[in-house]
Amino acid sequence: MRVDLLTREYPPEVYGGAGVHAGELTRALRRIIDVRVRSFGTPVDEPGTHGYGVPQPFRGSNPAIQSLGTDLLVAQDCRGADVVHSHTWYANAAGHIAGLLHQVPHIMTMHSLEPLRPWKAEQLGGGFAVSSWLEGSSIVRADAVIAVSRAMRDDILRVYPEVAPDRIHVIHNGIDPQRYQADHRTAALERFGIDPGRPIVLFVGRVTRQKGLQHLLRAGFLLHPEAQLVLACGQPDTPEIAAEVDHLVEGLHRARPGVVRINEMLDGTSLRQLLTHASVFVCPSLYEPMGIVNLEAMACGTAVVATATGGIPEVVQHRRTGLLVPLEHSRTGEPVALDTFARELAESINELLDDARLREQLGKAGRARVETAFSWGRAAARTTEVYRSVLNGR
Structure with a gap:
């Protein structure tokens, strides 16, 4: 069986959880079946992996139109596949068109849903309507849909009621516990000027409204003064969100010491060292269907404070592997009570800063949960079962 896996992100061009997922799942699947990866961006020096740039006529267009242009190139090259498997709206159209063109099943993994991310309109403008249309058109025709959490499955059924429940399969993201484990070396801390002798509160994520960074920054004014707030930030979605975060960081710098901002994607070694040393x-996050980064933190034995939204409670168990902060959304996707949310976030962080024994207990339980409940091998085996069931059903 040959599967063509279609994705915008693939290592080394990874900026979020979907890219991590695509890389790790591919590695696990290739132990079982033939997988050809077709990803956006620079061609990858890896057997069976192909990169696709934006076609010349679409360069400079709205990002959604650029993606659609790339999708056409990808779809054309899927000839010979038994199954096409797309990840995120960027590649969903490629999977949908390839399925029709080559008369093979199309399977989609849903990492998020466009209609539940209204702030994306800031980034894409009218392209947000296009991305939503591409996602919706593809999912209603897909032969099977993989949801990365039970919460994501519920969201799919609510947002796209045309999708039959029996076509949706829940397969959680995994983690490689051999790769992600405690690394007590301090090279990364020295590189970024972080004091290993002071408590560290760590955030890792993109500068986008979805990740809730601006709310953590507001909570930062309420954190214990001895704590360092380390912000490992990816590229901002828009100039507006970049300016908002810059303003909050500057204000926090004036109010307290120990604010460290890292404006780059971390390499694996640096990430593991920061996660290990984080208190x-x-x-x-305001919207998080699964959240691989929480698994990475737990694998390094670090206690987690996270919002009780989306698939996070399926990973972080309240007062067993971390603390969950309640979140009630407004129609815009933002918290209903901004001050309350920031205060409760700070209170949960401060509780763990005050209680080393609880931190250690949660960290050990988190590591144990990663080892027993989440693995890419299990995810790959279940994904292959979906491939075979769809093929057998044709």
């Missing part, structure tokens, strides 16, 4: 890892 608390914080995931303040």
Whole structure:
């Protein structure tokens, strides 16, 4: 069986959880079946992996139109596949068109849903309507849909009621516990000027409204003064969100010492060292269907504070592997009570900063949960079962 896996992100061009997922799942699947990866961006020096740039006529167009142009190139090259498997709206159209063109099943893994990310309109403008249309058109015709959490499955059924429940399969993201484990070396801390002798509160994520960074920054004014707030930030979605975060960081710098901002994607070694030395890892996401980064923190034995939204409670168990902060959304996707959310976020972080024994207990339980409940081998085996069931059903 040959499967063509279609994705915008693939290592080394990874900026979020979907890219991590695509890389790790491919590695695990290739132990079982033939997988050809077709990813956006620079061609990858890896057997069976192909990169696709934006076609010349679409360069400079709205990002959604650029993606659609690239999708056409990808779809054309899927000839010979038994199954096409797309990840995120960027590649969903490629999978949908390839399925029709080559008369093979199309399977989609849903990492998020466009209609539940209204702030993307800031980034894409009218392209947000295009991305939503591409996702919706593809999912209603897909032969099977893989949801990365039970919460994501519920969201799919709510947003796209045309999708039959029996076509949706829940397969959680995995983690490689051999790769992600405690690394007590301090090279990364020295590189970024982080004091290993002071408590560290760590955030890792993109500068986008979805990740809730601006709310963590507001909570930062309420954190214990001895704590360092380390912000490992990816590229901002828009100039507006970049300016908002810059303003909050500057204000926090004036109010307290120990604010460290890292404006780059971390390499694996640096990430593991920061996660290991963090007293608390914080995931303040407003929308998070799964959240691989929480698994990475737990695998390094670090206690987690996260919002009780989406698939996070399926990973972080309240008062067993971390603390969950309640979140009630407004129609815009933002918290209903901004001050309350920031205060409760700070209170949970401070509780763990005050209680080393609890931090250690949660960290050990988190590592144990990663080892027993999440693995890419299990995810790959279940994904292959979906491939075979769809093929047998044709």
